Amino acid sequence: MADHIVIDSRSGYLAAVETIVAGSGPVAVDAERASGFRYSQRAYLIQMYRRGSGTFLFDPPAIGxxxxxxxxxxxxEWVLHAATQDLTCLREVGLDPARIFDTExxxxxxxxxxxxxxxxxxxLLGIHLAKEHSAADWSTRPLPEPWLNYAALDVELLPDLRDAIDDLLVKAGKEDIAHQEFADELTRELITVxxxxxxxxxGIHSIRGIRNLAVARELWLSRDALARELDTAPxxxxxxxxLTAAAKAMPDSKRALASLREFTGRASRTELDRWWAAIEAGRSTDDLPVLRGTGDSLPPPRAWADRNPEADARLKAARTGLTxxxxxxxxxxxNLLTPETLRRVAWSPPQPVTPETVAxxxxxxxxxxxxxETTSQVIARAFVESVQSPGEGSEAVS
Structure with a gap:
């Protein structure tokens, strides 16, 4: 396998643009981050392949x-595998497709x-693709040649894979479904704030006591600030x-914190003053957290039978029908319907319940x-039947 050259200059990048434009067909795209190593989720390598153009490995920090x-x-058309994993970091550097084909x-x-x-x-292609470098630290420089070979192969196979999958979608009558899903990925908010x-x-759910929770919060915020400053995974x-162990133990001195057996990590001792300051802040703050997070989240389904038995019956009946x-x-x-969407409609159904109102x-x-189109009538019927006593009809759903 030939050596792959990483493009890390503006001149090399601009020359590559001309070559990519001269190619034909969809553009295969992938990105490698340094998750678990760096704080940011930026791309440290962007790979592209196009028939008639070849393979290109770009160094985003160097290019800008x-x-x-x-x-x-x-x-x-851009071809990606699991597009939602890469779209955010691609958009950070100005790469934002209008059309995608997501093979995953x-x-x-x-x-x-x-x-x-x-x-x-x-x-689908009969090719064994090794994935031994998928969790590597892609912020490493220079990148080892085996990593580059792995990264290049990821995109070089995507156009053939796209064609094979597209044939199967057409045969299954799912081509329109797929295009609707691809378009939705491009409009979806990928970063949850x-x-x-x-x-x-x-482990935060194992922490008992509001003051302990306040300490856990201050420790997390302090660690997050340091991780952001150092661009290191927290x-x-x-x-x-x-952090959880320290919040539970509530050590009464810096020495007690240092001697806590569970308090480990490369910065647990070198940044001891920072962690102790966070514990003291949690001990003394008047801004105490509530035991449960705020927001519009629904109760877990296991609690529905007690808290809202009618909604529980609707959810179970609809889930059975949709299965x-x-x-x-x-x-x-x-993929037929997200569990969150079904739960929200089951918890607060429209009135009256008809296929049109459910839609x-x-x-x-x-x-x-x-x-x-596929689920509204099934859900409406399930909702109505879930509250009817035996022998009643279901005329409300047509």
Whole structure:
């Protein structure tokens, strides 16, 4: 396999733009980040392949913005695998497609049981694709040649994979469904802004006591600030389990914190003053958190039977009906309709319950036209029948 050259200059990048434009067909795109190593989710390598143009490996930190390339190929079809994982970091450097073909999502819509790139390539193209470098630190410079070979192969196979999957979509009558889903991916908000992001701390549900929770919050915020400053993954500084242990133990001195066996990590001792200051802030603050996070989230379904038995009955009946439909269409249930959408409509159904009002409710929650057409009548019937006593008819649903 020939050595791959990483393009890390503006002149090299602009020359590559001209070559990519001269090619034909869709543009295969992939991006590598340094998740688990860096704080940011920026792209540290962007790979492109186009028939008639070849393979291009770009170094985004060195190049900066990709506006010229985006202008040149914006309206062409871009082929990605699991597009939602890459669109955010691509947009950060100015790469924002108008049309995509997501081979991972398409594989889900075809009912394939495993949709990882290596598995799908092997099943449809008969090529074994090793994935040993997928979790590597792509901020490493220079990038090792085996990593570059791996990264190049990821995009070089995508156009052939796209064509094979597209043929299957046409044969299954799912081409329009796929295009609706691809278009939705481009309009979806990919970054979820949480009201209280510190509640993502692993093990936080095991912390008892509001003051302990305040300490956990201050430790998380302090670690997050340091991680952002150093561009390091927070867990590499101090693991979540260490923060949780400190919040539970509530050490009464800096020495007690240092001697806490569970308080580990490369910055647990070198930044001891920082962590102790966070604990003291949590001990003394008047801004105490509530035990549960705020927001418009629904109760977990397991609690519905007690808190809203009618909604529980609606949800179970609708899920049963949709499972049958999903099986008939060879679709995962979550792709037929997202669990969150079904839960919200079941919790607060439209009145009166008809296929038309259910369709409106689904539309308000972002369901695509094909999902609404396929599920609204099934859901409406299930909702009505869930509250009827035996012997009653279901005339409300036509």
């Amino acid at each position: 913005r990709f506006d010229e390339l985006n202008t040149a190929i914006h309206d062409d 999502l398409a594989a889900r819509l075809l009912g394939m049981p495993r949709v990882g790139l290596g598995t799908v390539v092997e099943e 949480r009201n209280e992001p510190w509640r993502r701390l692993s 867990g590499r500084l101090v693991p979540d389990a260490a 049958v439909v999903a099986d008939e269409l060879s679709l995962p249930l979550e 409106g409710a689904l539309r308000e929650h972002g369901a695509r036209p094909w999902q609404i």
